[in-house]
Amino acid sequence: MQLIQSQDQVTQVHSIYDTILILDFGSQYSHLITRRVRELGVYCEMYPCTQKIGELNFKPKGIILSGSPYSVYDKDAPRVDKEIFNLGIPILGICYGLQEIAWNHNGSVAPCKNREYGHAMLSIIKYRDCPFVNKLFDGLEDSIQVWMSHGDQLDKIPKDFKVVGKTSTSPFAAIAHEDKHLFGIQFHPEVTHTPLGKTIIKNFVSNICECQRNWTMESFIDKEINRIRQIVGPNGQVVGAVSGGVDSSVAAKLMKEAIGDRFHAILVDNGVMRLDECQKVKKSLKDHLGINLKVVDASKMFLDRLKGVTDPEKKRKIIGNTFIEVFESEALLIDNEAKESHGKIEYLLQGTLYPDVIESISFKGPSATIKSHHNVGGLLEDMKLKLIEPLRELFKDEVRELGKVLGMNEELIWRHPFPGPGIAIRILGEVTPSQVKIVQAADNIYIEEIKKAGLYRKISQAYAALLPVKAVGVMGDKRTYEQVITLRAVETTDFMTADWFHFPYDVLKTISNRIINEVKGVNRVVYDISSKPPATIEWE
Ligand SMILES: Nc1ncnc2c1ncn2[C@@H]1O[C@H](COP(=O)(O)OP(=O)(O)OP(=O)(O)O)[C@@H](O)[C@H]1O
Ligand SMILES: O=c1[nH]c(=O)c2[nH+]cn([C@@H]3O[C@H](COP(=O)(O)O)[C@@H](O)[C@H]3O)c2[nH]1
Numbered sequence: 001m002q003l004i005q006s007q008d009q010v011t012q013v014h015s016i017y018d019t020i021l022i023l024d025f026g027s028q029y030s031h032l033i034t035r036r037v038r039e040l041g042v043y044c045e046m047y048p049c050t051q052k053i054g055e056l057n058f059k060p061k062g063i064i065l066s067g068s069p070y071s072v073y074d075k076d077a078p079r080v081d082k083e084i085f086n087l088g089i090p091i092l093g094i095c096y097g098l099q100e101i102a103w104n105h106n107g108s109v110a111p112c113k114n115r116e117y118g119h120a121m122l123s124i125i126k127y128r129d130c131p132f133v134n135k136l137f138d139g140l141e142d143s144i145q146v147w148m149s150h151g152d153q154l155d156k157i158p159k160d161f162k163v164v165g166k167t168s169t170s171p172f173a174a175i176a177h178e179d180k181h182l183f184g185i186q187f188h189p190e191v192t193h194t195p196l197g198k199t200i201i202k203n204f205v206s207n208i209c210e211c212q213r214n215w216t217m218e219s220f221i222d223k224e225i226n227r228i229r230q231i232v233g234p235n236g237q238v239v240g241a242v243s244g245g246v247d248s249s250v251a252a253k254l255m256k257e258a259i260g261d262r263f264h265a266i267l268v269d270n271g272v273m274r275l276d277e278c279q280k281v282k283k284s285l286k287d288h289l290g291i292n293l294k295v296v297d298a299s300k301m302f303l304d305r306l307k308g309v310t311d312p313e314k315k316r317k318i319i320g321n322t323f324i325e326v327f328e329s330e331a332l333l334i335d336n337e338a339k340e341s342h343g344k345i346e347y348l349l350q351g352t353l354y355p356d357v358i359e360s361i362s363f364k365g366p367s368a369t370i371k372s373h374h375n376v377g378g379l380l381e382d383m384k385l386k387l388i389e390p391l392r393e394l395f396k397d398e399v400r401e402l403g404k405v406l407g408m409n410e411e412l413i414w415r416h417p418f419p420g421p422g423i424a425i426r427i428l429g430e431v432t433p434s435q436v437k438i439v440q441a442a443d444n445i446y447i448e449e450i451k452k453a454g455l456y457r458k459i460s461q462a463y464a465a466l467l468p469v470k471a472v473g474v475m476g477d478k479r480t481y482e483q484v485i486t487l488r489a490v491e492t493t494d495f496m497t498a499d500w501f502h503f504p505y506d507v508l509k510t511i512s513n514r515i516i517n518e519v520k521g522v523n524r525v526v527y528d529i530s531s532k533p534p535a536t537i538e539w540e
């Protein structure tokens with residue numbers, strides 16, 4: 001996967017912060033490892049396990065290998081680049097990661113008699129003559145509770161490794177190599193069910209890899225503003241894709257601090273925005289951030305191109321490409337009007353976040369991508385503007401923290417996210433102007449009632465979507481045959497996993513009554529009770 005990003009942007013972060021590299025073998029918990037390391041104030045990035053080490057443009061201080069749905073002895077098992085073992089830096093393997101380390105050092109891995117899923121007690125073994133192998137479990141009692149999820153285990157320990165932990169069923173539940181600084185654990189320290197997992201991860205990144213714990217939002221702001229100034233230069237100009245969402249508002253605020261009026265914020269009305277969204281956002285950014293937002297009405301162009309399209313990935317690509325076209329033509333307009341002292345527009349600011357990137361790539365390559373976020377996988381291949389994405393390495397809660405430190409108001413910081421492809425991915429099937437109107441009206445009622453009930457901050461994201469089916473109903477003694485609105489509301493911190501929200505029934509009742517009564521063309525309202533995974537937050 002080629003990450004589209006300016007070279008300066010990539011290298012700079014790593015020259016400032018010590019970096020832990022996480023190699024993803026496809027475990028459902030891989031991103032949690034990233035979260036845990038960041039929470040400790042240590043910068044880290046996750047790459048597919050197939051990443052060639054020679055092609056990395058930074059030198060990590062340590063590597064963590066994730067778990068995997070595969071078995072190391074499978075014919076098509078994902079394999080790590082063996083070069084990692086020659087870097088001379090500490091490596092921690094978790095579950096499959098442990099098995100992969102053993103496999104690469106002539107250990108033996110085989111199916112266990114009983115698949116182990118859930119709690120286990122780990123007995124920690126310490127060695128007087130091997131101080132380094134003891135470091136992973138520094139400060140812990142002799143026996144700790146851990147969480148297991150595996151069907152294979154080590155049945156022979158590789159040469160020169162020490163057993164540093166065992167459970168009643170796993171004789172080699174934790175292993176370590178004194179000189180090579182390799183560690184493997186069969187359990188998952190990244191999940192909350194391993195209560196002292198955080199200490200283990202801290203021991204690894206801090207005591208073993210000796211990373212500095214300086215990844216804080218305060219330190220990020222100054223460094224980011226300097227970095228933007230360096231990239232853009234003294235005269236360069238930047239157009240910004242600003243939706244009014246948390247991410248792009250924070251990115252815009254940083255950009256404004258960095259280059260002042262050489263930054264041009266643009267909101268594209270793509271015809272699939274929320275009700276009256278564009279005008280509300282324009283006012284709010286002016287009032288709260290002092291940013292002059294230009295609203296470009298491209299709704300006809302977007303809706304024309306979406307005509308007849310029902311495939312979700314096609315919708316996303318069309319929208320992503322059209323966004324870029326609009327930004328490029330706006331950039332030309334600004335260039336033509338620019339003051340002489342100003343340089344040309346070379347850059348486009350986007351509020352891309354780390355989860356957008358993670359979900360648009362995959363350890364198996366692009367074929368296994370879950371969905372192409374419009375701003376990552378949906379970009380034009382021959383785009384002329386170079387991207388600046390100051391938040392590309394951050395998670396949502398980190399961005400909110402950043403917004404707080406930048407003094408942004410609560411309402412902006414706590415807005416529910418709204419995807420770039422907007423209502424187009426909330427109308428299942430073809431997107432038409434009349435369908436857009438139905439969703440806008442229903443969604444507006446839904447959010448109004450959520451706010452009235454004082455639930456807006458409790459819910460991480462809520463929206464209404466339109467299903468591509470019709471149902472029979474009866475209204476005023478007449479048969480109706482109309483469409484179905486589905487309501488979604490989820491609780492989550494990082495939007496990578498989510499639970500559906502437990503609404504009080506009376507709130508649902510009011511919402512349903514109002515939508516059926518007030519929105520023409522709808523005679524049924526249903527509530528979506530699917531968590532992520534296995535569902536996703538959006539329907540498409
Ligand atoms: N209508 C739009 N006009 C201009 N840029 C947009 C629009 N919609 C999305 N973008 C760009 O795409 C990026 C990704 O969209 P995304 O919805 O993930 O972020 P956001 O809108 O900034 O924040 P939030 O996740 O809170 O909605 C935005 O940060 C912004 O740069
Ligand atoms: O700007 C965006 N462009 C996109 O293409 C896109 N797809 C999903 N989302 C948002 O991402 C979060 C996770 O959504 P999913 O569980 O549906 O992947 C949720 O907050 C979604 O609203 C998008 N945001």
Ligand SMILES: NC(=O)CC[C@H](N)C(=O)O
Pocket residue numbers: 027066067068069070071072094095096097149150151152153
């Ligand atoms: N969670 C994991 O990494 C599992 C690894 C391997 N598939 C096993 O069952 O042991």
Ligand SMILES: [Mg+2]
Pocket residue numbers: 243245417418419420
């Ligand atoms: Mg948005």
